[in-house]
Amino acid sequence: MTLTPYLIVAALLFAIGLGIALTRRNAILVLIGIELMLNAANLNLIAFWRFGPHPELMTGMLFALFSIAVAAAEASVGLGLVIAWYRHSKTTDLDEMARMKG
Amino acid sequence: MNSATLDQFFVLLQHHVAALFPTVLQPWVSMILGVVGIVAVFPAIFALTTVLERKGLGRMQNRLGPNRVGPFGILQPIADAIKSLTKEDIVPRNADDVVHFLAPVVLVVAIFLGYAVLPVGRNMVLLNIDAGILLFFAVGASTELSIFMAGWSSRNKYSLLGAMRAVAQMISYEVPLLLAAVVAVMMTGSLAPTAIVQAQGGFTGIFPHWYVFTPWGFAGFTLFVVAALAETNRSPFDLPEGESELVAGYFTEYSGFKFALFFLGEYLGMMSIAGYGITLFLGGWGAPFSFLTFIPSWAWFFAKLFLAIFFFIWLRGTLPRLRQDQLMNFAWKFMLPLSLLNLCVAAAWRFLGEWLGGGTVAELIRWLVCAAVLVLAYVLLARTLLRQQNISPRSYRYAD
Amino acid sequence: MIEGLIFGLLSILTLAGAAAAALLRNLVHCALSLSVTFVGLALMYLSLGAQFVGLSQILVYIGAVAILVVFAILLTRGAGALTPHRLIAAAGWRLGWIASVAVGFVLIVALVRSPLPVSGDHAVKVTVQQIGQALMGPYVLPLEIVAILLTVALIGAVIVAMPEDQKEMR
Numbered sequence: 142m143t144l145t146p147y148l149i150v151a152a153l154l155f156a157i158g159l160g161i162a163l164t165r166r167n168a169i170l171v172l173i174g175i176e177l178m179l180n181a182a183n184l185n186l187i188a189f190w191r192f193g194p195h196p197e198l199m200t201g202m203l204f205a206l207f208s209i210a211v212a213a214a215e216a217s218v219g220l221g222l223v224i225a226w227y228r229h230s231k232t233t234d235l236d237e238m239a240r241m242k243g
Numbered sequence: 244m245n246s247a248t249l250d251q252f253f254v255l256l257q258h259h260v261a262a263l264f265p266t267v268l269q270p271w272v273s274m275i276l277g278v279v280g281i282v283a284v285f286p287a288i289f290a291l292t293t294v295l296e297r298k299g300l301g302r303m304q305n306r307l308g309p310n311r312v313g314p315f316g317i318l319q320p321i322a323d324a325i326k327s328l329t330k331e332d333i334v335p336r337n338a339d340d341v342v343h344f345l346a347p348v349v350l351v352v353a354i355f356l357g358y359a360v361l362p363v364g365r366n367m368v369l370l371n372i373d374a375g376i377l378l379f380f381a382v383g384a385s386t387e388l389s390i391f392m393a394g395w396s397s398r399n400k401y402s403l404l405g406a407m408r409a410v411a412q413m414i415s416y417e418v419p420l421l422l423a424a425v426v427a428v429m430m431t432g433s434l435a436p437t438a439i440v441q442a443q444g445g446f447t448g449i450f451p452h453w454y455v456f457t458p459w460g461f462a463g464f465t466l467f468v469v470a471a472l473a474e475t476n477r478s479p480f481d482l483p484e485g486e487s488e489l490v491a492g493y494f495t496e497y498s499g500f501k502f503a504l505f506f507l508g509e510y511l512g513m514m515s516i517a518g519y520g521i522t523l524f525l526g527g528w529g530a531p532f533s534f535l536t537f538i539p540s541w542a543w544f545f546a547k548l549f550l551a552i553f554f555f556i557w558l559r560g561t562l563p564r565l566r567q568d569q570l571m572n573f574a575w576k577f578m579l580p581l582s583l584l585n586l587c588v589a590a591a592w593r594f595l596g597e598w599l600g601g602g603t604v605a606e607l608i609r610w611l612v613c614a615a616v617l618v619l620a621y622v623l624l625a626r627t628l629l630r631q632q633n634i635s636p637r638s639y640r641y642a643d
Numbered sequence: 644m645i646e647g648l649i650f651g652l653l654s655i656l657t658l659a660g661a662a663a664a665a666l667l668r669n670l671v672h673c674a675l676s677l678s679v680t681f682v683g684l685a686l687m688y689l690s691l692g693a694q695f696v697g698l699s700q701i702l703v704y705i706g707a708v709a710i711l712v713v714f715a716i717l718l719t720r721g722a723g724a725l726t727p728h729r730l731i732a733a734a735g736w737r738l739g740w741i742a743s744v745a746v747g748f749v750l751i752v753a754l755v756r757s758p759l760p761v762s763g764d765h766a767v768k769v770t771v772q773q774i775g776q777a778l779m780g781p782y783v784l785p786l787e788i789v790a791i792l793l794t795v796a797l798i799g800a801v802i803v804a805m806p807e808d809q810k811e812m813r
Binding site for chain 3: 372373374381382383384385407410414417433
């Protein structure tokens with residue numbers, strides 16, 4: 142195996158995640174899209190760690206670990222915000238959340 | 244046959260059978276044999292456990308339990324299996340049939356994966372990987388999703404309520420479960436179950452070096468058992484399937500073979516978590532006394548497993564069910580602080596050992612200090628929490 | 644050969660899960676197919692030799708993030724009756740897909756064209772002990788920062804999601 146196929150899968154995953162984030166109305170699905178993009182980045186990190194010149198330094202792997210932790214924090218805060226917003230306005234529709242435009 | 248051969252009997256058998264095949268296939272064949280062993284042995288224990296549980300609970304409730312099929316009713320599991328296989332498989336009209344079908348499959352597959360790293364005897368582990376305990380917890384986390392799938396896809400309020408209760412309970416108790424297990428991992432310095440068992444291998448006099456015989460190990464073991472009861476939805480934490488409230492919880496809408504799969508998954512989950520408790524704190528396949536080491540290691544493991552299963556049945560026959568708020572308060576206000584403190588005590592144990600040096604007196608001081616901290620914390624925490632609760636004779640509005 | 648086959652299957656699983664999350668209507672189905680993607684990625688990490696990261700991926704993403712997402716969907720009543728198709732897509736959804744396809748296309752073209760400075764396939768076995776020592780040694784500062792971040796996120800999520808009347812009670 143070589144590096145390029147993994148990077149192509151990661152690029153496709155990133156594109157799908159971006160597509161979800163840009164096209165879906167529901168705020169939770171937008172968060173899902175962001176999670177997918179983060180995961181694509183993680184796959185890149187692991188693939189570069191494995192096929193890079195210095196795998197014994199574990200840089201890519203540890204970066205991926207930190208990235209997983211940050212993604213978990215992001216998901217919890219994001220979903221907390223969505224639930225708070227839902228309680229306030231009874232919708233999770235992003236097009237209707239534009240009310241703050243004034 | 245001497246005791247060493249008997250100890251390694253199954254390993255040697257595996258090697259012999261694998262040697263019959265060409266060299267290229269040998270690793271695959273021995274892997275498949277291991278999988279077959281797990282898939283054969285643990286469901287057999289499950290079948291035995293169901294009848295033991297029904298008979299044991301019957302005895303505790305002063306009745307006979309099943310006694311119609313075979314001598315003393317021991318063939319009851321076979322009758323149950325035939326019944327559940329021949330029953331009609333009903334899927335509710337509104338159910339989400341794909342998810343409804345996948346839920347029991349995901350549950351059973353995930354639970355079987357957990358057995359892959361469980362050492363059931365000396366050299367008897369399917370995958371000796373470095374991060375075995377982590378695999379067990381990862382797999383335990385995916386059973387939560389399958390329970391949610393079952394409850395949600397049934398389109399039934401009881402199923403959904405049961406699933407939400409189960410998932411909330413499992414997430415809450417996973418934290419103390421993990422923290423309790425981390426103590427054993429910390430003292431061993433490895434996440435591999437085989438290394439944890441080996442670290443508990445020695446003997447002082449006739450007594451073994453099991454982790455449960457240290458203050459932090461005892462506290463960790465107790466916390467692990469309580470959290471394990473909640474993780475497997477066993478009584479007294481069986482709110483997700485409380486019959487008097489929720490029919491059968493998240494698998495209300497399952498029948499026939501899928502119901503049997505849920506039943507299998509539940510018991511296999513119980514046995515797997517008991518197996519990991521044994522591995523982490525009770526010396527795994529080690530003998531309890533130095534003069535008993537001639538008995539094969541796998542026999543010890545399964546003896547301990549049956550003891551643990553008996554303990555679970557005993558608790559089910561003894562304790563009443565908790566209330567939802569009691570359950571959550573217990574997890575977050577009691578178990579979590581104690582398990583965090585236990586981590587600190589384990590670290591203190593290690594450094595006190597280095598600081599005080601060897602010798603009986605130093606050992607005794609270390610023992611007393613660590614035990615005193617844990618007992619004090621337990622007493623203080625329990626008192627504070629009890630004081631917050633308003634415990635008084637219950638008054639019934641319409642009965643007085 | 645076998646490695647290539649495994650990679651092919653895993654990448655199909657991962658991408659199919661992601662595509663299903665993008666296209667399905669029912670939000671719970673989206674969340675479940677998202678977890679298929681997470682499992683596929685975890686298996687890919689395992690096949691790349693990153694055992695610890697793969698298992699943490701399952702523990703964190705399946706055990707926490709996927710469960711959190713389905714809980715949020717149920718709490719916001721998103722799993723109810725099927726919404727008509729025009730209601731699942733945002734206002735400018737055509738533009739959105741065009742943009743994301745363009746991004747994917749540009750990324751892949753750049754990847755295929757650029758020479759990657761890679762020395763090849765080292766099969767390095769990393770033990771959990773090495774990871775722990777690295778986290779406690781050279782990476783201890785990032786580890787502490789992540790710990791603080793997680794604590795802050797925990798408190799923040801609880802406060803944000805707390806009902807308003809309880810906030811006023813304090």
